[in-house]
Amino acid sequence: MIAGSFSSTARQIAIRVVRTGIQCVFYPYERCTDLVAGIDRRVTGWFAKTEYIRTGQCKMTGQCCKAIGIEFPAAWQKYPWLVRWLGRWHRLRYNFESVDQQRNLLVYQCNYLRTDNRCGIQKFKPRLCREFPEHPWRGRIRVHKGCGYQYVPRKTHEFKIKLHRSKNSLL
Numbered sequence: 001m002i003a004g005s006f007s008s009t010a011r012q013i014a015i016r017v018v019r020t021g022i023q024c025v026f027y028p029y030e031r032c033t034d035l036v037a038g039i040d041r042r043v044t045g046w047f048a049k050t051e052y053i054r055t056g057q058c059k060m061t062g063q064c065c066k067a068i069g070i071e072f073p074a075a076w077q078k079y080p081w082l083v084r085w086l087g088r089w090h091r092l093r094y095n096f097e098s099v100d101q102q103r104n105l106l107v108y109q110c111n112y113l114r115t116d117n118r119c120g121i122q123k124f125k126p127r128l129c130r131e132f133p134e135h136p137w138r139g140r141i142r143v144h145k146g147c148g149y150q151y152v153p154r155k156t157h158e159f160k161i162k163l164h165r166s167k168n169s170l171l
Contacts, residue, residue, distance in 0.1 A: 015092070019093070022092065022093055026093070026126075027124060027126075030126065030127040033127070034127065034130070049154055050154065051153070051154060052141075052151040052152060052153055052154060053151070053152055053153075053154050054133065054149055054150070054151055055149070055150050055151075055152055056147075056150050057148050057149070058147075058148050058149070059146065059147065059148035060116075060117045061117060061146045061147065061148075062113055063144035063145070063146060063147060064133070064143075064144055065109070065110040065112075065113040065117075065119070065129075066109050066110075067099070067107060067109070067144065068096060068107065068108040068109070068110060068128075069105050069106070069107050069108075070090065070105070070106045071104055071105050071106075072086055072104050072105075072106065074104040076104065077103070083101070083106070086106065087106060090106070090108060093126070094128065095110065095112055096108035096110055097109045097110075097111055110129075133147070133149050
């Protein structure tokens with residue numbers, strides 16, 4: 001009984017050490033790519049605008065951490081070992097627990113989510129979490145029910161801003 005619990009504890013410690021090592025390698029890389037992507041978005045924003053604008057703020061419902069969907073290429077479904085490997089990678093890299101698989105979508109739950117729906121690793125969140133909800137150039141993204149973010153068409157948003165400014169200038 002004691003030997004079994006020791007090996008389980010040793011395994012958990014080993015996984016935590018490996019996960020920390022992976023974080024130490026990937027986190028600085030992700031931050032650098034965030035900087036480059038931010039510059040790219042600003043420069044591209046001078047010439048092109050997104051179709052929708054994200055408004056609102058996080059309401060801390062935890063829905064985005066309880067149902068994380070990560071899409072993989074549909075062709076990978078022919079290779080179940082590859083999908084299993086991807087699931088293991090996400091468990092090791094992000095500490096995600098597999099909840100479901102629907103066609104070419106893996107659904108996870110984050111093990112860093114605290115009971116108060118706050119992130120347990122807020123300052124060191126992976127890029128996947130920092131960028132949620134993703135802001136595509138074209139098309140509207142769906143968010144979880146109860147999420148504080150909404151996407152409104154750019155034309156509608158710009159009209160509301162102009163209307164607000166004109167009302168304030170009349171006062």
